[in-house]
Amino acid sequence: MASPLAFAVTLQQQLERCDLDAPAQEALLKAVASAGRAPVSANYDVLAEWLGDTPPNPAQLEFEALQARFALRRELLAHTISTAQVNDLLAARSRQTAHDRIKAGTLLAVRDQGHWRLPTWQFDPDGPDGVIDGLPEVLKALQLSDLAKIRWLQRPQPVFSGATPIELLRQGRHTEVVAEARQVGRGQD
Numbered sequence: 001m002a003s004p005l006a007f008a009v010t011l012q013q014q015l016e017r018c019d020l021d022a023p024a025q026e027a028l029l030k031a032v033a034s035a036g037r038a039p040v041s042a043n044y045d046v047l048a049e050w051l052g053d054t055p056p057n058p059a060q061l062e063f064e065a066l067q068a069r070f071a072l073r074r075e076l077l078a079h080t081i082s083t084a085q086v087n088d089l090l091a092a093r094s095r096q097t098a099h100d101r102i103k104a105g106t107l108l109a110v111r112d113q114g115h116w117r118l119p120t121w122q123f124d125p126d127g128p129d130g131v132i133d134g135l136p137e138v139l140k141a142l143q144l145s146d147l148a149k150i151r152w153l154q155r156p157q158p159v160f161s162g163a164t165p166i167e168l169l170r171q172g173r174h175t176e177v178v179a180e181a182r183q184v185g186r187g188q189d
Contacts (some may be wrong), residue, residue, distance in 0.1 A: 022052040076150050077110060080117035085166055089123060090130045101129075108153075110146045121166055124189035134174025136163065152184060 079088070083098035086107070090097065101107040102116060106129065109116040124132045144150045156162045157180070165177045 043150045072151075073147065076119075076147065076154070077112055077117050078121050080110075080112075081120055083109075083118070084118050086118055086123075105139050106131050107131065108135070108139055108146060108149055110150065119154075121154070124170075132166070132169045132175060133172065134169050137174065137178050138169065141178050152181075 001093075028124065029103070083102075084095070086092075086098040087095060091094045098107065098109075098116070098118070102109045102118075107118055109118045109120055112119075120133050122135055124130065127135075138153070139149060142152065144152060153165045156164055159180055160168055162175070165180070168177050
């Protein structure tokens with residue numbers, strides 16, 4: 001077991017990495033220091049002081065969290081097009097083409113207000129079948145909801161040195177993206 005001094009040094013180093021302000025760091029250090037020598041109820045008091053009062057209306061907090069998630073959904077769907085627009089873009093011979101490709105998993109789409117919406121970034125006039133090369137393989141490898149797939153594909157990934165999976169696909173590096181996509185949801189995303 002580590003000595004109290006070694007533990008304190010390690011704890012201080014970890015706190016510095018967390019970007020907590022000085023009062024929050026101090027409160028957390030007090031809580032940890034008192035944990036070993038005070039009754040459990042005193043520990044709760046220190047943590048309550050640090051965390052603040054219990055919200056008066058937990059339902060309001062839940063509602064605000066939902067609002068934030070729906071705002072993210074709207075942001076992710078801001079640059080999408082309808083199935084009719086996809087059919088026009090791809091010069092499809094059938095109105096069913098976009099639907100068939102969604103069902104086959106070769107196009108990424110999310111239902112919104114009863115209609116399919118498809119992110120525009122997946123289309124590439126130079127790519128096979130009008131989409132970014134490798135995208136269908138990535139979509140099959142990702143074991144996520146369609147909205148989570150959109151979020152993952154657009155989010156900078158540390159494993160790609162801060163680039164997004166879409167950027168790597170556009171660079172022709174789809175083998176790397178497929179390999180990483182297989183790990184998503186397994187603690188590696």
